[in-house]
Amino acid sequence: xxxxxxxxxxxxxxxxxxxxxxxxxxxxxxxxxxxxxxxxxxxxxxxxxxxxxxxxxxxxxxxxxxxxxxxxxxxxxxxxxxxxxxxxxxxxxxxxxxxxxxxxxxxxxxx
Amino acid sequence: xxxxxxxxxxxxxxxxxxxxxxxxxxxxxxxxxxxxxxxxxxxxxxxxxxxxxxxxxxxxxxxxxxxxxxxxxxxxxxxxxxxxxxxxxxxxxxxxxxxxxxxxxxxxxxxxxx
Numbered sequence: 146x147x148x149x150x151x152x153x154x155x156x157x158x159x160x161x162x163x164x165x166x167x168x169x170x171x172x173x174x175x176x177x178x179x180x181x182x183x184x185x186x187x188x189x190x191x192x193x194x195x196x197x198x199x200x201x202x203x204x205x206x207x208x209x210x211x212x213x214x215x216x217x218x219x220x221x222x223x224x225x226x227x228x229x230x231x232x233x234x235x236x237x238x239x240x241x242x243x244x245x246x247x248x249x250x251x252x253x254x255x256x
Numbered sequence: 257x258x259x260x261x262x263x264x265x266x267x268x269x270x271x272x273x274x275x276x277x278x279x280x281x282x283x284x285x286x287x288x289x290x291x292x293x294x295x296x297x298x299x300x301x302x303x304x305x306x307x308x309x310x311x312x313x314x315x316x317x318x319x320x321x322x323x324x325x326x327x328x329x330x331x332x333x334x335x336x337x338x339x340x341x342x343x344x345x346x347x348x349x350x351x352x353x354x355x356x357x358x359x360x361x362x363x364x365x366x367x368x369x370x
Contacts, residue, residue: 188361
């Protein structure tokens with residue numbers, strides 16, 4: 146069935162390096178995508194979103210890239226910090242349907 | 257600050273007990289709220305969509321008589337896990353979307369059934 150999945154379940158990066166977290170989606174009808182960060186014992190926290198009419202969007206230290214041709218979404222975190230350690234989820238949405246979450250990637254920052 | 261508030265954050269109770277979890281939207285009205293369940297090291301799975309003033313919409317495989325949802329006001333939705341058993345132990349998270357904003361999540365309720 147259609148789903149949102151991730152290429153890497155775990156990612157370890159050195160503090161100060163850039164992190165790239167990937168996500169694949171299979172539903173070409175999805176038109177809105179969100180990246181969430183979830184720390185242990187907490188609910189997901191919004192990081193950045195992007196609509197399907199865009200291919201790149203930047204925030205503070207984060208960039209989301211969308212490649213509709215291959216149905217791929219990525220989250221780039223610049224100068225990764227220990228506070229960035231968490232599980233990151235991509236979520237996709239189609240019109241009039243709820244958010245669907247991917248499997249998640251755990252990011253571990255090595256000091 | 258938080259736009260969605262959940263209470264309680266942690267519940268431990270005996271098997272057979274019914275447990276009520278509250279989800280409140282802060283500073284905005286939510287005609288729709290969402291309830292998710294998350295098992296350890298897994299993703300969030302949508303259980304149901306709570307609709308103010310009408311019946312909730314449950315996802316396939318979620319027992320509506322087991323997970324009672326009430327959305328009686330524009331700022332409050334409740335999820336009651338009836339006759340809870342150890343297999344119901346999980347992290348329950350609610351969500352709502354302020355107007356013209358992304359969907360926001362509460363900090364979850366950890367339910368442990370002994």
